[in-house]
Amino acid sequence: MEKAMRCILVRHAESVGNAEGRLQGHAEFDLTNVGRRQAERLFQRLQMEGLEPTHVYCSPLRRTVETARIVSRSWQAPLTLWGDLIEYNVGVFSGLRWEDIDMQYPTMAQAFRESGDWAVVEGAEDLMQRHARGRRVVASLVEGHRSGDVIVAFSHGGILQHIIAAFLGTDRSWGIRVRNTAVFDFTLDKNLWYEFGSVRRNTRHWRILSFNDAAHLELDYGAAEQTGSAKEA
16 A cells, blocks of 8 residues: 555644734734743654654744744755745734724624624635635645655644644534644545545545644653653653
């Protein structure tokens, strides 16, 4: 059997916007010191696991680029910026806290709370656009790479929900509270990706190795290294 393609999705580490409770969207924020430590923990974990990707992609926003540079610094594959991995646009809410939004855009804020539909927010990327972008990312990953490739993509908690929905093959986007530096790890048979019928029900071809996994934030890597328990990373 031909070797599976492996696709690993990673959310960025904690940003200043996260720490301040802001809706970030396309607004730029650096990582906090906590975020840099989170990224370092993920670097240590992936080093202990021996991960060596063939391709590494990243959203162009600063919080994601900084995370990716910390985590990928020992890998041979270059870091490639990819616009489709950017967080979804939250329009005029970008960079604001909810108390600011309530003061500046009270009518819009109320309409959004009632519907949960981003179409009511001026300048925001609507739900169908997000869903279409998630599908486009997955199609690009599958069609643009070969069996046996190991791909890591650094992105954002919002758009990752739509990318994950596309990996799972559902037209329903499920809400997931994605942890900072969480890992979603999929393997798939790219040669069968567009086939229909029983092959889609055969779990031999499609596997989830990790889902919203941020165990590295709790693990003491110094102790693990001393005891040689790298398998626990």
